[in-house]
Amino acid sequence: MQNFWDQRYAQRVKLMKSSAIRDLLKLTEQPEIISFAGGLPAPDVFPIEQVDAASHKVLQERGAQALQYGPSEGYGPLLELIARTASRDGLPITPENVFITSGSQQGLDFIGRLLVNPGDLVLVESPTYMGALQALAPYGAEYVTIPSDEHGMITSSLEEVLATRKPKLMYVLPNFQNPAGVTMSLERRRQLVELAIRYEIPIIEDDPYSQLRFEGEHLPSLLTLENELRGTEEDTYRGYIIQLNTFSKVLAPGLRVAWMIAAPELVRKLVQSKQGADLQTASLNQMIAYELMRDGFIERHIPLIRRTYRERRDVMLNAMDEHFPACIHWTRPEGGMFLWITLPEGMNATELLREAVKENVAFVPGASFHAEGGVQNTLRLSFSNATPERIREGIARLGRVFHKAVAAQTTTASTHV
Numbered sequence: 001m002q003n004f005w006d007q008r009y010a011q012r013v014k015l016m017k018s019s020a021i022r023d024l025l026k027l028t029e030q031p032e033i034i035s036f037a038g039g040l041p042a043p044d045v046f047p048i049e050q051v052d053a054a055s056h057k058v059l060q061e062r063g064a065q066a067l068q069y070g071p072s073e074g075y076g077p078l079l080e081l082i083a084r085t086a087s088r089d090g091l092p093i094t095p096e097n098v099f100i101t102s103g104s105q106q107g108l109d110f111i112g113r114l115l116v117n118p119g120d121l122v123l124v125e126s127p128t129y130m131g132a133l134q135a136l137a138p139y140g141a142e143y144v145t146i147p148s149d150e151h152g153m154i155t156s157s158l159e160e161v162l163a164t165r166k167p168k169l170m171y172v173l174p175n176f177q178n179p180a181g182v183t184m185s186l187e188r189r190r191q192l193v194e195l196a197i198r199y200e201i202p203i204i205e206d207d208p209y210s211q212l213r214f215e216g217e218h219l220p221s222l223l224t225l226e227n228e229l230r231g232t233e234e235d236t237y238r239g240y241i242i243q244l245n246t247f248s249k250v251l252a253p254g255l256r257v258a259w260m261i262a263a264p265e266l267v268r269k270l271v272q273s274k275q276g277a278d279l280q281t282a283s284l285n286q287m288i289a290y291e292l293m294r295d296g297f298i299e300r301h302i303p304l305i306r307r308t309y310r311e312r313r314d315v316m317l318n319a320m321d322e323h324f325p326a327c328i329h330w331t332r333p334e335g336g337m338f339l340w341i342t343l344p345e346g347m348n349a350t351e352l353l354r355e356a357v358k359e360n361v362a363f364v365p366g367a368s369f370h371a372e373g374g375v376q377n378t379l380r381l382s383f384s385n386a387t388p389e390r391i392r393e394g395i396a397r398l399g400r401v402f403h404k405a406v407a408a409q410t411t412t413a414s415t416h417v
Contacts, residue, residue: 012138034394036381037362039178039337042312043385045305046252047297054291058284066284072274073267074100074259075286081293082259089224094236096264099271102281104208104244104258108135110273111169111204111242114266116141121167125153127340127369127378129178129206132171141168143371150331152177152184155191162199169202174222175210176336179369179380183334186219193225196240205243211250211302213335214310223261238263247289249337250302255285309337309384315391316383323399325406337384340366343377343402344409350376352405359397 058066073079079095086093101107108131116122118140124132126145133143144167146158153172172192174184184192196203205222223241230239246258260270274280292298313333320330330341343349349365356362366378386394 040385112139123167180340181333209336319395349379
């Protein structure tokens with residue numbers, strides 16, 4: 001039976017889907033549930049005292065400005081500071097290249113609004129961040145998927161696709177990818193950027209985790225590589241990369257302050273989108289982020305986050321080695337917040353989630369991270385939010401669920417021989 005509103009929604013509403021993660025977060029609010037589902041930063045590393053002090057300073061020194069409307073592109077000193085920081089790698093980034101958003105998710109929505117027409121092809125990794133799929137789908141994006149492995153997107157497969165099809169844009173997460181936790185190799189980064197330049201295809205470089213590296217060597221961003229490969233000597237960046245970044249992972253997600261770096265021509269259109277959406281990102285929150293970035297606190301704070309997450313990753317990996325069946329495989333990320341599990345063929349992670357919840361433990365089934373669907377035997381775990389003690393207990397519970405499922409599958413297979 002249709003209700004009053006069913007006949008009044010815009011056509012794009014049919015393309016909207018609920019987030020499996022957001023739906024799971026309602027479940028995980030129950031204290032008895034050990035959740036590896038949502039990609040939540042650890043609350044015990046939130047700099048509450050420093051945010052409090054910065055808030056007082058802002059309100060005492062610039063209170064009226066902090067509580068007033070501000071420019072749609074963002075707080076001027078913050079734009080300048082981000083541009084200066086981004087220029088450390090030799091990039092010609094100016095405040096004209098920087099645009100403040102209310103979280104990176106808003107940036108993805110604005111990109112869809114500006115660049116995606118119904119039927120446009122958007123190239124993504126498989127698996128990829130489900131929030132990006134959600135953001136672009138209502139604008140009519142049709143996805144072309146490129147497989148990935150432990151070294152990120154398989155760019156040799158990408159070249160084969162581009163030879164016959166030209167997507168409107170590409171979306172990638174090169175560092176500690178959500179959901180798989182893998183990092184794109186330097187060789188593949190170069191090949192990806194070379195192909196983007198050759199075929200003139202914009203790349204959305206979603207980069208929220210690059211500062212959360214626990215081990216291994218830092219790799220240059222796609223933005224840096226593209227600037228080097230194009231070899232221009234412009235004073236202001238005007239390339240094909242749209243880079244997204246955020247304070248959510250290194251400060252606090254509740255502030256909802258993020259930024260984009262892009263060509264000034266695109267930034268001006270993004271500002272117009274912002275004016276039609278929420279006018280501006282909260283002035284007070286931008287000023288708090290500015291204060292904590294300006295005095296170097298964020299750089300001093302990041303090592304604590306890295307140590308905390310590295311310990312939790314190691315605890316999770318060790319517990320998985322101990323408790324999981326040998327036929328189950330997983331990634332071993334060098335940073336970030338996630339790892340990816342591949343179950344034996346024929347297993348269904350969504351069905352296993354129901355069994356896991358009975359054991360008071362939760363994860364995210366992997367199907368939602370595949371743009372074309374159909375991959376049921378994968379799942380994502382987040383190690384950032386749970387304490388080491390709860391990680392050990394939660395993985396032990398999952399191990400029991402997985403051992404039971406493997407035994408049942410083996411029994412079923414033997415009866416059909």
